[in-house]
Structures are given as structure tokens and as C-alpha cells.
Amino acid sequence: QLQLQESGPGLVKPSETLSLICTVSGGSISSSNYYWGWFRQPPGKGLEWIGSIYYNGNTYYDPSLESRVAMSVHMPKNQFSLKVNSVTAADTAVYYCARHLSSNWEGPDSWGQGTLVTVSS
Amino acid sequence: DVVMTQSPLSLSVTLGQPASISCRSSQSLVHITGNTYLNWFQQRPGQSPRRLIYQISNRDSGVPDRFSGSGSGTHFTLNISRVEAEDVGIYYCMQGSHWPPFTFGPGTKVDIK
Numbered sequence: 001q002l003q004l005q006e007s008g009p010g011l012v013k014p015s016e017t018l019s020l021i022c023t024v025s026g027g028s029i030s031s032s033n034y035y036w037g038w039f040r041q042p043p044g045k046g047l048e049w050i051g052s053i054y055y056n057g058n059t060y061y062d063p064s065l066e067s068r069v070a071m072s073v074h075m076p077k078n079q080f081s082l083k084v085n086s087v088t089a090a091d092t093a094v095y096y097c098a099r100h101l102s103s104n105w106e107g108p109d110s111w112g113q114g115t116l117v118t119v120s121s
Numbered sequence: 122d123v124v125m126t127q128s129p130l131s132l133s134v135t136l137g138q139p140a141s142i143s144c145r146s147s148q149s150l151v152h153i154t155g156n157t158y159l160n161w162f163q164q165r166p167g168q169s170p171r172r173l174i175y176q177i178s179n180r181d182s183g184v185p186d187r188f189s190g191s192g193s194g195t196h197f198t199l200n201i202s203r204v205e206a207e208d209v210g211i212y213y214c215m216q217g218s219h220w221p222p223f224t225f226g227p228g229t230k231v232d233i234k
Contacts, residue, residue, distance in 0.1 A: 037223075039170075047162070047170060047213055049223040060221040063122075096169060105158040105217035109181065111169040 002027040004097050004112035012091075012119050018084040021074075022097030022112060029078050030055045035100050037108060038071065038082045040093040048093075053080055054102065087119045123148050123219045127212075127226035133234045140201040142229045144214035149194050151218065158217035161190055161199045164228075165210040173212075174199065201231075209233060 008020035022036070029036060037052035051061035053071040061069050070083045084091060094116050098108035124147040134140045150157045161174040172181050174190040177197060187202040201208055214226040 046228045047164075047215075047225045049221075049225075052221070062222045100217075104154075104156070105152060105220050106175045107158075107160040107162065107172060107215045107217055107223055108170075109172055109175075111171070114169055 002099065002110045004099065004110060006095060006097050006112045006115040008115060008117070010116060010118060012087055012117060013121050014088055014119055015086055018082075018087050018091060018117055018119070020082045020095055020097075020115065020117070021079050022081070024078045024080075024099075027099075029073055029080060030075055033102055035060075035102050036073070036080045037098045037100055039096045039098060039108075039111075041096070041114075042090075042093045050082065050084075050095075052100065089119050091117070092119045093117060122222060123150070123216050123224050125214055125216060125224050125226035127214060127229050129229060130227060131230045131232075133232055134201075134204045135234045136206065137203050140204050140208075140231060142199045142212055142214075142231075144192075144197040144199070144226050146195045146197075146216055148219065150197075150216050151194065156218075157193065158220075159190075159192070159197050160215045160217065161188075162213045162215060162225075163208075163210050164213065165207075168210075170213065204231070204233070206233060 003025045005023045012018045035052040038050040053059045073080045094114040096114045098111045100108045128143045162170040164170045178190040211228040
């Protein structure tokens, strides 16, 4: 059974870079069948898509975040990562990694448990 | 981007009674393939989202048959035929037809009266 697990610092200072890793188990990140995505949920608010990456490194980012976001895949460790630079308090959120099919346009069928990242000095 | 709206934003339901959530999109969600990529997600308190419905009306594996989806074009509905205590949470519609990006509705909070 596929499992996704987010990891990374829970506290980031304003203007610095938020870095998270998603470790995938029970499935291969090198599969051509899936995109690997990042989503976030500010406290008490709704879900937002950040971006998705394909096994070959092709990326798609939300236009509102595109200038500050970078995603990459790390095949040997079966991981993919997210970096958001120049963070502000507005980037405080629970960050989720997830998987969605590459053969259609459905939303994620598997999600990680989420990790809270707080931006504060 | 496609804007998704939901109503109501909050719903208080008696156990065993039905519930209905409406979702509207600012553009038609009919994809060039002819399919409509409208999903419903459930988020129970303290948990990750879980996909319940894909392509308007198809239930994901393990989703109870009291959940059903319907609609077309720009107007969609999630129905719960008989609400149970485990259905408490927030329900989101999401469109994928115009990905990227995925866009979500604001969510509808369901609790027990």
C-alpha cells in the first residue's frame, strides 16, 4: 500500500527558505503513471495546490507561487522535495504531499499525513 | 483560473437524515476528452483529505454507497443519503479539467445537530 510521509523543519524564519521532503513507500516515484504533488492548508482555511512534478523532472506550479517555488525528484531515495523561498507569515500552513495520475486530470488518490510549517521569527 | 464555489458553507444534520452540498464552477468543467474532472474530498477533523468521488459520480474504493455525486457542466452536487457520525468533517469540491492548476472550493463543514 502506498504511503507518503512529509518531513522537514516545523519553524522557518521570515525571508528564509522552506524545505520539505516527501518520502514514498509502497510505490516507485519513477513510475510514469503518476505526478507527485504538493498542497497546503493555512490554519483554519481551505486546500491549495502548490505544484506537481513528474518522474522526469517536468514541473507545473501554481502561478501565484511560481516565482518562489522549486520542486525536484530524488530517485535513489524515492523522494521528492519542495522549496519555497522568501517566506512570510502567509506561508504558514500544513503542507501535504500527494500523488495523482498522469493519464487523466483527477485529483490525488493518496495523501501524506501533512506537516505544519510555521513562519515566525 | 477556474473559481469553485460551494453552498452552504456550513451544514448541521440530524443523524440518519440526508445532506446535500452544491458546487459551482466559473467555467464548464467538460474537458477536451469529453470527461469532466470534478472530484469531492472529505477531510475529517485532524486528518488529511480523502478523495470520495472522481469524474462527478464515481466513488473511490471503500467509500460507502451513501455518498453519491451528480451534476454536469458547471453545477455539481454531493449527496449523503443518511448522515452518520463518521461523516463529520469538511467537504471540498475540486476541479482538474483545467489543470494546471487544481482549484478547490472553499469547503462545506458538516456537523451533527
